[in-house]
Amino acid sequence: MCKSYTSKTCSSEILYERAKKVLPAGVSYIIRYFEPYPFYVKEAKNAHLIDVDENEYVDFWIGHLALILGHSPEPVVRAVKEQIEHGTHYGASHELEVLMAEQIIKMVPCAEMVRFTNTGTEAAMYATRLARAFTKKGKIVKFEGGWHGGYDALHVGVKPPFDVPESAGLTEGAIKDTIIAPFNDLEGTIQKVKNEEIAGMIIEPVLGAGGCIPAEKEFLRGLREICNEKNALLIFDEVITGFRLAPGGAQQLYGVIPDLTILGKILGGGFPIGAVVGRREVMERMDALKYERHECCFQGGTFCANPVSLTAGLVTLKILEDGTIINELNRKGRKIREELREIFGKSKFDVQVVGEGSLFHTHFTKNEVRNVRDVFNADRKRLIDYHAFLITRGVFFLPTKTGGLSSAHTNEDLDKLLEEAENYVRKTT
Ligand SMILES: Cc1ncc(COP(=O)(O)O)c(C=O)c1O
CATH class of the missing domain: 3.90.1150.10 (Aspartate Aminotransferase, domain 1)
Known part of the structure; x- marks a missing residue:
């Protein structure tokens, strides 16, 4: 400098x-x-x-690309101030979580049910676990350059050289079930997975940290087909693209509908948040009232569905909806x-x-x-x-x-x- x-x-x-x-x-x-x-x-x-x-x-940079309405937009600030007067953190069920889930389902094509997390990383972690729980398979495919946060199983293959771990402290066990496939290369991806039993594939429809590179539509369509053929889940990481490329995110823009999507950034209207959303049948694997512990995928946390984040996010989504x-x-x-x-x-x-x-x-x-x-x-x-x-x-x-x-x-x-x-x-x- x-x-x-x-x-x-x-x-x-x-x-x-x-x-x-x-x-x-x-x-x-x-x-x-x-x-x-x-x-x-x-x-x-x-x-x-x-x-x-x-x-x-x-x-x-607008807050790691989270602030689509800019810093402290007036309608968000007003709503948050009012919410704070009524509580910052309930630690119990509340109407806002229902309203926000309904709003997301209205906007995001693949969303039939929603679970809130606090960050995109957490959402990526739970989506991976959910794919494994649902399919009863272990391997997860991610793409070169894909950044899904620092969760161990996905914290590989972000920057070249791809055969070197992205961080110290990742055990062999944590990353041995992760397959790194080439981005925008369908044939290369097919070769990588053809002999593998995979739980799912997670992809950013536009590589964010990896250089702002859009996935080609044919490539995304191809991934959808591979997942269908292999009984695997297609997971879109729309932490950046969600509510930005279109009201329903990249899946709306590209017309390729994943089984699960992770969201974050814009969803929180300037406050911390994340979410896993997707097909009912898959999401219900997180329903401990339906499934015994050995079949049920745990998800939760102290600040999940925080009312301040949900207030800010809901105002933001309503502004973006049309x-x-x-x-x-x-x-x-x-x-x-x-x-x-x-x-x-x-x-x-x-x-x-x-x-x-x-x-x-x-x-x-x-x-x-x-x-x-x-x-x-x-x-x-x-x-x-x-x-x-x-x-x-x-x-x-x-x-x-x-x-x-x-x-x-x-x-x-x-x-x-x-x-x-x-x-x-x-x-x-
Ligand atoms: C595409 C994508 N996925 C996941 C994450 C992780 O989200 P968070 O930083 O909220 O944990 C990020 C963060 O930049 C991201 O860009």
Whole structure:
């Protein structure tokens, strides 16, 4: 990061020095670290972050892509304030969980029943367990570049090289039943699974952490067929794409309906949440009134169906339900990708601007980007340099990560990105 960052972020630097002593790597999630130290947010408003040194950033990271209405949207804040007056955490059954489940079922094509979790990771963990409980088989297929959170069985094959564990502390037992298949490669996937008894396949319809790469429709259709043939469950991880690509998520957009879906991010309206949703017959495997312990899949937790998260989420889903905002964001997403392509097209850089709907990313390579291998073969140093430049100019992408739009982004916010992308091209040409 250049001098203009360090000279503008003195208070953040001091905070980071303190943070290093009390938080491993000085952060609460390693992806939030970037060199030489992250700025510290003091306030977030609409589509802007303001740091402790009063620098303002147009935010295209929008809370790990969770904030489709921007930071603290007024209807959500109002509803949450009211809810807090009535309790922050009941630890008992309440109407909101019914209302929210009904709302999800109305919007998400595969959803016939719902169970709430607190994070996407937890939802991925329980969906995997549920697939195994339902099919009585052990193996689970995930795809190269797929990020489903840090749950052991799925915390493999995220970044190349794929034969090296993504984390220390994963036992052989925890990952031996996970098959890593190539993304957007149906033939390769068929080869991987043809001699295997599989419980299910979990896939992000648009790779998020893996570089914002849409799955090809034919590929998703092919996976649906493989699962049908093998009596396995197709699980969509729509933690990012849910309520973003369409009111019913990627499954609505692509017209491929999975058996189970995991949700998170947007579902919580800015508060922590996750959910497993899907076909009744499968979801009922979590019904301990119906199934004996040896056949029943446990799911639950202290904060499940937290009323504050559900209040915020329900307001958000009702705003998104008719598709008006999502369609508009998708239109803007298309436009921003086109305009970025145009800007980089005139530069000395070979750039692929990728994405779907209101998600977008910029990879510095002349080759088409169809999977995470292509993403890592691109010029990552250049990407970090580009994102670092944008940060010094008041435009925030978490370096190397996917960007997203919210309804709080104004035309000026979008113009600011384009203008700074042009400045980057100019500066480096
Ligand atoms: C596609 C996808 N699935 C699952 C997760 C895990 O969700 P959480 O961070 O809420 O545990 C993430 C988080 O970024 C994600 O992007």
